[in-house]
Amino acid sequence: MAKLTDDAGEKFENHQVALVYEFVSKAIASDLRPSNHLIPGALHKVYHGILVGNSVRRELLAFYNLSRREYLGNTTMDVRLAGLMANCGLCRPGSLVWDPFLGAGGLALAASASGALAGGCDIDYSLVHGLGMSPKAGKVSMSLTSIQFFVLFLFYITLHFYLHFVLIVYILIQKIPTATRMV
Known part of the structure; x- marks a missing residue:
């Protein structure tokens, strides 16, 4: 040779x-x-x-596979589609991504894989916190002891890209007097 x-x-x-x-x-x-x-x-x-280089696409898809996640929502976004959306959003190190329909966090995780700081909010409290039924768990009810996204980002070793806005918004809402809260 x-x-x-x-x-x-x-x-x-x-x-x-x-x-x-x-x-x-x-x-x-x-x-x-x-x-x-x-x-x-x-x-x-x-x-x-x-051949001067190989693509890491297969390794990334296998690493972020949905079957590895602890909690899945009913409408969890496909890993490839989330990666395409993060790519279209020009996610790069140092950029800020806020997902207003966070769900199970697929798009936020794909953005953080590109180096962006990711966070979001959702109207469904149980989905954001990983409570209730998960399609992955079958008929067993799941209840994570910590916030679901903290665990998700920790599992994929992207915790330094996780924004703690979900905690801050929740704490601020709890401090508003009950009479002035919108129902």
């Missing part, structure tokens, strides 16, 4: 080379123009390429 080196002199010991051969077809060779000097079945062109 030949060893390749780049401009900096680093060696690439394990490399993959692809060769593509293009032969002349009978239809092209049977062209009646006098300028056509192609012989049917003869080798016409050779293309070659060297």
Whole structure:
């Protein structure tokens, strides 16, 4: 096996080379123009390429697979769709993503995988806090001891991208006198 080196002199010991051969077809060779000097079945062109990088897409999809999550809502967003939405939203390190329909947190998690700070809110208290029935749990009622998103972001090692706004908003609502709360 030949060893390749780049401009900096680093060696690439394990490399993959692809060769593509293009032969002349009978239809092209049977062209009646006098300028056509192609012989049917003869080798016409050779293309070659060297693999310089791999995609991490499969590893990311396997890592963020829904079957690994502790709690799933009834409308949990597909991992691929959440990744596409985060990509369309130009999520990058340092950007802030607020999901007003948070649900089970699929979009917030996809945004945090890109390095964005993610948070959100939802009208359904039990869904945000991981309470009640989960399709994953079958007919068993689930009740997480902590807030569901804290556990979700902790599980995927993206806790430093989790915004604690859910806690802050909940605490502020609890401090409003009952008579002035909207029902």
